[in-house]
């Protein structure tokens with residue numbers, strides 16, 4: 001508010017919720033974000049890692065090793081399971097395509113209709129519910145807005161099939177953490193892999209730490225790469241200096 005000559009704001013990440021949160025940036029100030037293929041691929045690797053750990057029961061085998069148990073565990077048939085990717089923008093679309101490439105059935109959800117070859121793309125609240133109901137692995141890559149705040153709560157988790165896997169690398173505020181813990185404790189959600197939290201760093205007294213079937217990552221799924229980001233920031237500054245609209249200026253009305 002004190003920066004009277006502010007011409008623009010450039011987010012160092014792909015998300016902008018932290019900038020818009022307090023509603024202090026005037027509507028006419030452009031807010032620019034990084035859109036980096038490096039980050040999208042990095043996220044894709046993290047999601048694939050999480051999906052494969054779930055399907056192959058990596059942590060079950062690690063536990064068996066501790067007790068010198070040499071025995072196959074229940075296998076999940078990857079040909080029948082379906083993966084939902086909520087948010088198929090710059091990052092989610094790459095994740096969805098890469099998962100498809102690995103032979104998975106993938107569905108994507110967005111605000112407006114999208115067309116991605118090989119991916120069943122849906123939009124709207126009813127389709128959100130359908131995906132919750134019919135998919136086995138749920139990956140959240142949504143931006144945080146008033147519409148996506150708390151979107152994963154008791155009722156959305158309850159719609160998911162028993163034994164579902166939930167992966168969140170969107171934003172912590174999209175999940176009601178107590179509801180997720182309850183569903184993980186009851187076994188309704190059999191595994192959750194989290195990279196983002198309502199409060200970051202994750203509080204020492206958070207109950208999330210204690211859950212056997214919740215895996216905690218410290219917001220590192222896709223980090224900003226200084227080399228690629230610096231070029232985009234320099235270009236945005238040049239555009240602003242020349243009176244042009246920089247690429248990846250967000251739509252303030254939508255909040256992302």
Ligand code: NAP
Nearest residue numbers: 014015087088089090091110111112143147169170221222
């Ligand atoms: P993006 O390009 O803006 O894509 C956002 C996607 O979400 C779009 O498909 C959009 O729909 C959809 N969407 C937004 N609001 C929706 C709603 N109300 N209902 C349904 N779909 C909705 O964003 P991005 O660059 O892919 O990044 C997504 C988010 O990932 C960021 O905002 C950030 O929170 C998170 N992120 C996390 C990390 C990490 O390390 N954990 C790193 C980078 C980013 P449309 O296509 O119709 O617009």
